[in-house]
Amino acid sequence: MLLDMRSGVLLMQLGTPAGPGRREVGRFLGEFLCDGRVLDVPWIARWVLVHGIIVPTRAGRSAKAYGKIWDERGSPLLYHGMDLCDGVREELGADWPVELAMRYGQPSVGEAMEKLVAVGCERVVCAPLYPQEAKSTTESSRVAVEDWVRKSGRDVALAGLEAFHEDARYLDAVVACAEEALREFGAEEVLFSYHGLPERHVRKSNPGGVCLESADCCAALGDENRHCYRAQCFATTKELVARLGLEEGEYATSFQSRLGRSAWIRPHTDSWILECAGRGVRRVAVFCPAFVADCLETLEEIGMAARDSFRAAGGEDLFLVPALNARAEWSAALAEMLRDRLEEQP
Numbered sequence: 001m002l003l004d005m006r007s008g009v010l011l012m013q014l015g016t017p018a019g020p021g022r023r024e025v026g027r028f029l030g031e032f033l034c035d036g037r038v039l040d041v042p043w044i045a046r047w048v049l050v051h052g053i054i055v056p057t058r059a060g061r062s063a064k065a066y067g068k069i070w071d072e073r074g075s076p077l078l079y080h081g082m083d084l085c086d087g088v089r090e091e092l093g094a095d096w097p098v099e100l101a102m103r104y105g106q107p108s109v110g111e112a113m114e115k116l117v118a119v120g121c122e123r124v125v126c127a128p129l130y131p132q133e134a135k136s137t138t139e140s141s142r143v144a145v146e147d148w149v150r151k152s153g154r155d156v157a158l159a160g161l162e163a164f165h166e167d168a169r170y171l172d173a174v175v176a177c178a179e180e181a182l183r184e185f186g187a188e189e190v191l192f193s194y195h196g197l198p199e200r201h202v203r204k205s206n207p208g209g210v211c212l213e214s215a216d217c218c219a220a221l222g223d224e225n226r227h228c229y230r231a232q233c234f235a236t237t238k239e240l241v242a243r244l245g246l247e248e249g250e251y252a253t254s255f256q257s258r259l260g261r262s263a264w265i266r267p268h269t270d271s272w273i274l275e276c277a278g279r280g281v282r283r284v285a286v287f288c289p290a291f292v293a294d295c296l297e298t299l300e301e302i303g304m305a306a307r308d309s310f311r312a313a314g315g316e317d318l319f320l321v322p323a324l325n326a327r328a329e330w331s332a333a334l335a336e337m338l339r340d341r342l343e344e345q346p
Helices: 022-033 043-069 076-092 109-118 135-152 168-185 199-204 229-244 269-278 296-312 328-342
Strands: 007-015 098-104 123-128 157-160 189-195 251-256 283-287 317-320
Touching (some): 007 109, 007 328, 076 098, 098 109, 135 157, 251 296
Parallel strands (some): 283 317
């Protein structure tokens, strides 16, 4: 049922520095890591840790990594997001305005929301573009929009697009965009590598439940772990494996991008890459289903660093399966998911 009030869409990505230089990257890291949902320690300790240790020691290294993926259009995460925004606008039509916001960096939540309000939107569907939900991504993005509405005093109703890790439209788009390239590469094994989280973050999402206490605790997604990020990742792998026709022993699930000394969810992608080469596997394809757009974590961490590690350990080649980015299949699938939400009551 269509509402009388005008509705718009806010697509949200995590964020990107304004440029690949040390200063821009340091500013981005400072904003990102000072979020208490990302680095969940008391705010004074967090500020000292971020600005006294992490940014000074990591900004230069991260800037070099960003420099490897920055191209003539700038940040891949940003321009793929803008292209997707255009694709979704075209699919939805003029009745539903669409804007892109970064949780950290530009375009900001405030800038994007002002544009939607300026064209008469009284209701906004916030769509965090993270297939699996986590406090450091989905919740942080949702709260940022809620905070803007409260502080701005705007009379805007908010609705949200739920995590879509098992949505057939998202899964079918992944397969449609990857199947041909995967077949041409001829992988001996396929890895589904998701962004990692500290174990304590996963436990917080499952209060009172049995979490990370057995090797197969995330093997099935049910009522008791419905909001568990790790379980959602394994559920995504299960659905993609079925669609791709992979057999047991031809694939694995792992988690990348760990930071610091605390325990992060396992298995770890970098360890699996070395173990795989050690078993004599020559050709590996890697999906990154936690990312709908290519970014530092896919292009540099997997497409460059992981491939170099695999080859150095004796492997022949590692193929990064491209993310959905702004492919027509993904624009259409996301628009359909959004249309369903736009036509619902808040």
